[in-house]
Amino acid sequence: xxxxxxxxxxxxxxxxxxxxxxxxxxxxxxxxxxxxxxxxxxxxxxxxxxxxxxxxxxxxxxxxxxxxxxxxxxxxxxxxxxxxxxxxxxxxxxxxxxxxxxxxxxxxxxxxxxxxxxxxxxxxxxxxxxxxxxxxxxxxxxxxxxxxxxxxxxxxxxxxxxxxxxxxxxxxxxxxxxxxxxxxxxxxxxxxxxxxxxxxxxxxxxxxxxxxxxxxxxxxxxxxxxxxxxxxxxxxxxxxxxxxxxxxxxxxxxxxxxxxxxxxxxxxxxxxxx
Amino acid sequence: xxxxxxxxxxxxxxxxxxxxxxxxxxxxxxxxxxxxxxxxxxxxxxxxxxxxxxxxxxxxxxxxxxxxxxxxxxxxxxxxxxxxxxxxxxxxxxxxxxxxxxxxxxxxxxxxxxx
Numbered sequence: 324x325x326x327x328x329x330x331x332x333x334x335x336x337x338x339x340x341x342x343x344x345x346x347x348x349x350x351x352x353x354x355x356x357x358x359x360x361x362x363x364x365x366x367x368x369x370x371x372x373x374x375x376x377x378x379x380x381x382x383x384x385x386x387x388x389x390x391x392x393x394x395x396x397x398x399x400x401x402x403x404x405x406x407x408x409x410x411x412x413x414x415x416x417x418x419x420x421x422x423x424x425x426x427x428x429x430x431x432x433x434x435x436x437x438x439x440x441x442x443x444x445x446x447x448x449x450x451x452x453x454x455x456x457x458x459x460x461x462x463x464x465x466x467x468x469x470x471x472x473x474x475x476x477x478x479x480x481x482x483x484x485x486x487x488x489x490x491x492x493x494x495x496x497x498x499x500x501x502x503x504x505x506x507x508x509x510x511x512x513x514x515x516x517x518x519x520x521x522x523x524x525x526x527x528x529x530x531x532x533x534x535x536x537x538x539x540x541x542x543x544x545x546x547x548x549x550x551x552x553x554x555x556x557x558x559x560x561x562x563x564x565x566x567x568x569x570x571x572x573x574x575x576x577x578x579x580x581x582x583x584x585x586x587x588x589x590x591x592x593x594x595x596x597x
Numbered sequence: 598x599x600x601x602x603x604x605x606x607x608x609x610x611x612x613x614x615x616x617x618x619x620x621x622x623x624x625x626x627x628x629x630x631x632x633x634x635x636x637x638x639x640x641x642x643x644x645x646x647x648x649x650x651x652x653x654x655x656x657x658x659x660x661x662x663x664x665x666x667x668x669x670x671x672x673x674x675x676x677x678x679x680x681x682x683x684x685x686x687x688x689x690x691x692x693x694x695x696x697x698x699x700x701x702x703x704x705x706x707x708x709x710x711x712x
Binding site: 383384385386388389392483486487490494 | 623644645646647648650651654655657658659662
């Protein structure tokens, strides 16, 4: 950890850490920190790929741009986390994004879930954004300077994602009968994937104060979610939790298709640049 | 499934209620961006949004992604009263030949300092 801190000289306030900076750092994360960065990076990467589908398909041009911007923010977070993780194994962000197989990905099932209609995407966005905000706003205090710097940049962007999804949940839930029905359907389909976000794995014990214990985020997350649902006159549908296991490389049937689309170009033309 | 995407709408759309309401376009908003402290808000363009709060957010996404602004105004386009384009002559051409409307038309009086 002291090595990682020594590399923090590149991180200055007002000059957000870029993936290119991380790639140039001399210090590499230890295995536990790298694995943790992989978790967070994969969540962001798969979510970005899902959100990118909306480009040219959103209900209005302005919303098209909003969802694309959120996807781009997530790609930025993924690039930083994966670049940092890759330094432990001598691999680049592209190696990790394009040349890993499905069981090597560590993303949670929530981000793999289908976009469905706009309301279902917003339900997923609400859960992800509330979770990521609670996570990153604590990760800024990580003893690992690089993780802290990535979180410091990400938390401001996720704060906006949170606001975006809350605004839409309110409008859909309190709009027409049809929009409310769709919002409830979206939450019902998304609810089962919440529990996995807060599962502690043994890796968390190895991380110490470099990471954030997932179970410690449950209470603030629930409070934040309840506040939104209360204002929207909604209740979280009582649905049992789905079987998780994304952090162990066990994924739902969706990830393979997502990766096929994400990776096909890089695998067809290895080393290509554009 | 249209578009051939493997990762999009996997039959997950909520069942339709069978009601196809006529789509109403969102109202138009005009966006004004202040690029930095001390400068005026400048008209940047327009956008569609369902209400004022979403208009500010859409404006943020469309007009301030690259550090363009420190402040945003949005105004319903319907609230802006414009001059009549057909009345251009009577509105804007009358100053021609009326140099005396400019300070430079006048010669400085003797003895007046700091003018």
